[in-house]
Amino acid sequence: MNPSGKILLIDGMSFLFRAFYASAWGGGYRQTTTGVYTNAVYGFTKMMLDYADLVKPTHLVVGWDVASRESLVRSQWYDGYKSNRQAPPDELIPQFDLVKEVTAAFSIPNLGCPGYEGDDILGTLSTTLSADGHQVVIATGDYDSLQLVSDLVSVKILKNGGKHEHYNPASLQSLRGIAPEQVVDVKALMGDASDCIPGCPGIGEKTATKLIVEHGDLERLYSNLDSCTVKMRSKLEEHREQVYLSKKLATIIRDVPIEFSLEEAAWEYDSAVVRSKFDELEFGRSLATRVG
Incomplete structure (x- = not known):
């Protein structure tokens, strides 16, 4: 492995839900001419490119929840876990699969494991990759991820307006007073x-x-x-x-049984393949110009 690797780990659900509600608050949902909802996918893609531009990673991975609440490991420990969660809006549901088509067009691995949450995927990857000497940056909206911070693992917590809070051990101590x-x-x-x-x-x-x-x-x-x-x-x-x-x-689980090859996560993509997917989803010129 390349010891100087810089890996960006994205919390897929965190990005997708944030993108959906940021664009839907006014009641308008981006759609294609055939009626396919794309507002969350469009926002997710823009955010992903923004963080890739900011972090300049050598590799990029997206971690996902892949289980219903009832089948989560934590729901077996405590029946009330996340019992207040509402079903996602109808306009968002078809975009769960669609967004993975977009990340696949970028040749980005979409990783998940039944029973586990996106946090657990990112926790497992960050622990393994940092142990191999790689620098890891996690982008998420979940403060639970701050437990993963270390000398080689930093966390960017998404905030409204496209902003974020950056945490490493020093800033975690400074901003929140804890290790x-x-x-x-x-x-x-x-x-x-x-x-x-x-x-x-x-x-x-x-x-x-x-x-x-x-x-x-x-x-x-x-x-x-x-x-x-x-x-x-x-x-x-x-x-x-x-x-x-x-x-x-x-506590984030750090030993999820996932198969992962760092080589497959290299932040390199075929611009023509990405632009073709953008055209299919009618994303317009602003995003297309960003992918070459």
Whole structure:
């Protein structure tokens, strides 16, 4: 392997949903003349090219969720996991397959594994690739990915308006006051309503961060409950099992059984093939000019 590789890992669902809602808020959905919805695919492609221009990777991979909520590994651990998720809009559903046709036109691997989420795919790849000495940049909208930050792994968290927050170990400490290995422990205490991770009732992000910073990690916090207030100690003792379940749910899995060849992920593509796909989807000139 080339030790100087720079690999861009994209959270496919994060990009696609963000692209869909960014373009759909006004009620208008981009369509082809035959009525095929393309607003999310168009936005995804633009974002992907933007980040490729920014990062200048040698390789690019997109990780995907490929399972229903009920078949997720985490749903087997906790029946309520992501139970609040609504079905995607009808206009978005056909674009799940369409966007993979576009990435395939760029010769980009689309990786997923039944039972696992995109985070787990990116976690497995970033861990393996950085262990081989490669620099890895993860682009996602999910703050859970901050647990993957290391000297060789940085994370760009998508924000509105095409902006992002860039995290490496130093900026994570500066902006959020914690180290990468403390990200999951903070989440274990505060929970995550968006994923139905329960956490410890009555403990928010500020208190969770304070407790983990003071004690170092969850294990040492529970070994030193006597140092907490009576009220806090009571909360933590009562919900201990739930807190540790929350940690398990929030921990990105880094050994997903996926087949991957770095050579297949080289950021090189046939411009004619890409332009042909763009023409088929009636993307127009602005994107076509970006692919040569």
